[in-house]
Amino acid sequence: MNAIAKLYTDLVTFIPFEPVRNGINLIIPALSIASLVLFTVFVLIWWERRLIAFIQVRLGPNRLGPAGLFQSFADALKVMLKEDIVTRDADKVLFSLAPILVFVPGLLVYSMVPVGNGLVVADVRVAIFMFLSIASLATLGILMAGWASNNKYSLLGGIRAVAQAISYEIPLLLSIMGVIMLTGSMSIVDIVNAQNTVWNIITQPLAFFIFFTCSLSEVNRIPFDLPEAESELVSGYNTEYSGFKFAMFFLAEYINTFTLGAMCTLLFFGGWRFPFDSYLGETGQLLSTQLGPLWFLIKTMFFFSVVVWIRGTLPRVRTDQLMAFAWKYLLPLALFNIFITAIVLAFINGLI
């Protein structure tokens, strides 16, 4: 990993013009992480389909390629070649804008995610803040999709999605506050670096469970997938979409689920660190720094698998029960977590 980074920086110094060098330093890492994420999403789609098939006593895709690995590429190709239907009375501008607004914020988050030691596109000082604001943009896209489809089912799906997203954003933020208080910084790189001795899951277990539940709701996954409830609203806000626009919704959902796993590992499970690496001395450090991206990937895939497992097991929650759960249970629990964290921190710093 470090060898590749060194090679890249050496190559860039050969370019004479300063602005061009800065431009390349911005574009290449961004493009590389975007393409890496998209490639990962193809693997994720295959992984989810196989895992949920095994849970449901069936096989999943197993014909195209070894164990069905090329199925996602075949599906992507098919969906790009399909006819792009815009319904007659749909609001054309909003209809075309909505998938973009749902897809792009999902990718933007990955510019702030460190996948290894020092491997981050942009070390933003207020990364958590940016992450949450970008995630809220996706909700706007869903509402746009529901309204612009000129379809009562889609509208219902869009409304449900907005209500759900707004209700669960607040406990999400409050659960991260505990982690931020412990670290003293909103930058994700700092949070990961601060977990070099003990992971945040040990010090903030309640926050982790609240964060996981709220993220499941933000991503619109079972048990919170009312906006796209197949048995009630046919397909919710993306009923009228076909072709590449539908693909963007579909990919955005998988990217968001991957972000859920990535955030869980970065904020609570030590990011790219090997478990107990501070106790293993020299080998521990080598393992973490040289093979960082591998551990990151393994941990994120584990959380993704847990999300798929939950999808295969639990039924759907009703809208009013969903919002009651957020406002009446998760919000007080998150506030309680902050309270306890504050008291413990005050003890440690000798203020009490």
Next chain:
Amino acid sequence: MSVEFKTEEMVINMGPHHPSTHGVLRLILKIDGEIVKDVKPVIGYLHRSIERLGQDRNYYTYFPVVDRVDYISICAAEAPLVMAVEKIGGIDVPERAEYIRVITLELTRLMSHLFWLGTFMLDLGATTVIMYALREREKIIDFMEELTGQRMMFNYYRYGGVNADIPEGWLEKVNSFCDYFLKMVDEYEILISKNPIFLKRVEGIGVISKEDAVKYGACGPILRASGIKCDVRRDEPYSVYDRFDFDIPTGKNGDTLDRYIVRMQEMRESVKIIRQAVKQIPSGPCLKKKLNQNFKIPVGEAYCQVEAPRGNMGVYLISNGTSTASRVKYRAPSYANLQMLPAVLKGAFISDIMAIFGSFDVILPEVDR
């Protein structure tokens, strides 16, 4: 001080094509936000003139048509017609055939309840249960294929018995399936029954009181879940049901959870009946006399009813002495149960529509015939 927020009711059409209306049922919903104000079911999309065909075809060639009245629980639609013709015509049925009929009727009940369980949970969002339920159902379908040659639309009963005798080893296979199946029912209960999300979706939803159930003419598990112990196999025993020992499960509150519990218990009771029938089955012929295609029965009328998985399935047969019926009228349980839907759905959420309608277990081919 409160500000009046102007809202409008939205008329939404859960059209005939919908992943959740079990069959082609059209529901015209008037909703206010997420709450249903009024619902109007529109039926008739699956009408195939099955009753009219009874007046064109003679009894022998009419019989395969009758399988299609309810294609999920096939024997429950064949049985009342066979019993009505035998009653008018005074045709004797040998004992072995009666026992075989009971076994197939109970296996049909298992098939139907498994299908109901799968689709009910699919409506609620749990997508795995349908795969498990259909796996069990495939095993039962394999038994019926061995017995009758068909996976669906068995066309197995004949006037005076059944078509063919049980093949070698079939009874032992059914017996060992019963043991396996009881374990599977326990597994489903572990997965579903204590799940808090499931309980919140079904407890207290769609309550039908005892008086309402009787007033609307409900039948089957809906009636039993409201607390009324009413079952055709107990009240007016037909075939050899009076020789078996089984319970009639009832519920307490008449909500969706009770309908779920009643059907799960009924699956266990069916297994009890099958086991007893397999033990008690006598030897002998399964069809005393094969009637020729144009057999006539005397003039008369008969009404025979059967406990179908969905309720009280009956056939009212009017015969005019020829080999073709004068009128065949099917009393379908789902038709009676569907009439209750607007009353029960008032004030429910859209998500509750699926839970309540799923628990009613309405099958459209029965409703439309």
